[in-house]
Amino acid sequence: MKHAQGRKPIVVGVDPDPGRRTALAWAAGEAARRHLPLLLVLAQNVPTPGYRPTGGRPSWEEWNEALHATGDRVLKEAVAFVEAQYPQVRVSGLLAEGHPAWVLREQAQNATQVVLGSWHLSALQELFTSAAVTLPLIAHAPCPVVAVPESEQITQQPPYFVVGVDGSPESAAAVDFAVEEAALCGAVLRALYVWHAPRLGVLDEDAAVQECRRLLSETVAGRTAARPEVDVQHEVVQGHPVQVLAKASENALGLVVGTRGHGGFTGMLLGSVSQGVLHHARCPVITVPHAHHQ
Numbered sequence: 546m547k548h549a550q551g552r553k554p555i556v557v558g559v560d561p562d563p564g565r566r567t568a569l570a571w572a573a574g575e576a577a578r579r580h581l582p583l584l585l586v587l588a589q590n591v592p593t594p595g596y597r598p599t600g601g602r603p604s605w606e607e608w609n610e611a612l613h614a615t616g617d618r619v620l621k622e623a624v625a626f627v628e629a630q631y632p633q634v635r636v637s638g639l640l641a642e643g644h645p646a647w648v649l650r651e652q653a654q655n656a657t658q659v660v661l662g663s664w665h666l667s668a669l670q671e672l673f674t675s676a677a678v679t680l681p682l683i684a685h686a687p688c689p690v691v692a693v694p695e696s697e698q699i700t701q702q703p704p705y706f707v708v709g710v711d712g713s714p715e716s717a718a719a720v721d722f723a724v725e726e727a728a729l730c731g732a733v734l735r736a737l738y739v740w741h742a743p744r745l746g747v748l749d750e751d752a753a754v755q756e757c758r759r760l761l762s763e764t765v766a767g768r769t770a771a772r773p774e775v776d777v778q779h780e781v782v783q784g785h786p787v788q789v790l791a792k793a794s795e796n797a798l799g800l801v802v803g804t805r806g807h808g809g810f811t812g813m814l815l816g817s818v819s820q821g822v823l824h825h826a827r828c829p830v831i832t833v834p835h836a837h838h839q
Contacts, residue, residue, distance in 0.1 A: 553688075554582040556652045558645060558661035558678070559623045559638075561587065561616075566626060568662035568693040571829060573627045573634055575691075578729045581657055582635045583627060587620045588648035589613075589640070616640045646681040653686040663692035663823065663830070679823060683804060683832045689722060691799075693829045700828075701796035705733040708801040709790055712738075712760035715803030719833045720768050723801040726831070728772040732798055735778045736765050739786045757781045787821035799829040 557572035569585070576583040589612060620638040627636045641648045645661075653659045663679060683690045708723035710716045720736065727734040738761040740754060758781050769777055782789050794800035802822065823830055 552581055553655055553657045554584040554637075555579070556584045556586055556649065556656040556659045558649050558659070559585050559587040559620060560662055561619050563619070563622060565662055565695050566623075567695045568660050568691075569623060569626065570630065571691065571693045572658075572660035573631045573636075575658065575660070576634045576636075577631045579657070582637070584652070584656070585620060585623050585627070585636065585638045586648060586652055587616055587623070587638070587640050588643055588645040589616050590642065590644050613640065646678045649678070649682050650685055653682065653688055653690070656688050658689045658691055659686055660691040660693060663694045683823075687834060689831055689833045691829055691831045692823055694827060696827065698828055699796055700798055703733055704730060704798050705735055706730070706799050706801060707735045707737060707790065707794040707797050709786070709803070710736050710738045710761050710764050712764055713803065715833075715835045717764050717768070717803070718835050719801045719803035719831075720765055722831065722833045724769050724772050724775055724777070726799065726801065727775045730798055733776045733778060735780060735793060735797075736761060737790065737793055738779075738781045739789045740781060740783045741785060742783060754781055754783075787825060790822055791825040791827070794826055794828045797828045799831050800826050801831045801833060804832045804834050 555572055555576045557569055559569060560566075573583060575581075617640060620640055624636055624638050627634060639652075649659055649661065659682065661678060661682070679690070679692050683692075706723050706727045708716075708719050710720060723734055723736075726732075738757045740757045742750070742753075758779070761779055761781060765777060765779065769775055780793075782793070790800060790802075800822070
């Protein structure tokens with residue numbers, strides 16, 4: 546759904562628990578910075594917490610009616626929460642039936658970004674079940690997906706973003722997004738190339754590191770021309786990608802990484818590493834698909 550003047554909204558998945566508002570607040574702030582409308586989506590496929598049937602087990606019609614009434618209330622409270630903090634943001638709500646991953650994937654087709662809380666990943670086994678929301682959404686969404694942890698985060702001053710670079714087109718798209726995000730937030734951008742040495746080692750480690758620096762420089766070069774005010778710091782770090790990126794982004798405003806889409810990840814975010822970053826990062830993780838998937 547396109548909003549006024551054809552501007553695609555930022556879509557945020559609303560948690561039925563009113564105590565979980567971190568992702569909602571992040572999305573509202575992002576909408577304010579980008580001057581975009583905000584669409585709040587509450588997906589229901591199980592009874593909303595807080596619904597308690599009375600007089601025995603209700604019929605399907607009674608259960609569905611009560612479920613929708615509770616969902617409407619939750620959604621209205623979330624809209625009021627945004628309007629109180631960002632009155633300049635045009636906000637609307639959508640109550641949808643279906644699994645959150647499916648509903649948000651549908652909404653992502655006409656969204657600028659999709660934002661959701663990463664509390665879904667608090668249990669490790671949830672990464673590998675159909676109950677997971679974040680990973681299926683990232684795998685198929687044509688727009689950036691932001692996973693915001695509900696845990697308290699302390700950002701460092703001056704504020705900074707971290708972007709993972711591996712020389713691929715996917716990481717180039719991540720750099721483009723990260724530069725724009727850093728400019729909007731008045732933050733420094735740390736561009737990291739994580740070099741993981743082969744098990745058998747290399748003949749010339751210095752040459753390998755220099756090649757990493759070249760790829761990092763080539764990927765970033767020219768991508769900051771439109772935003773010369775952004776201070777971009779180039780860093781080549783040796784180690785495991787999950788550990789390096791998680792540590793580097795510990796006090797960051799966000800960690801930006803590129804994805805191949807269609808269920809795959811590229812470069813440093815191959816397979817279990819991508820899941821590790823989403824699970825261990827203590828800041829918002831922004832996954833950006835390559836341009837040809839958008």
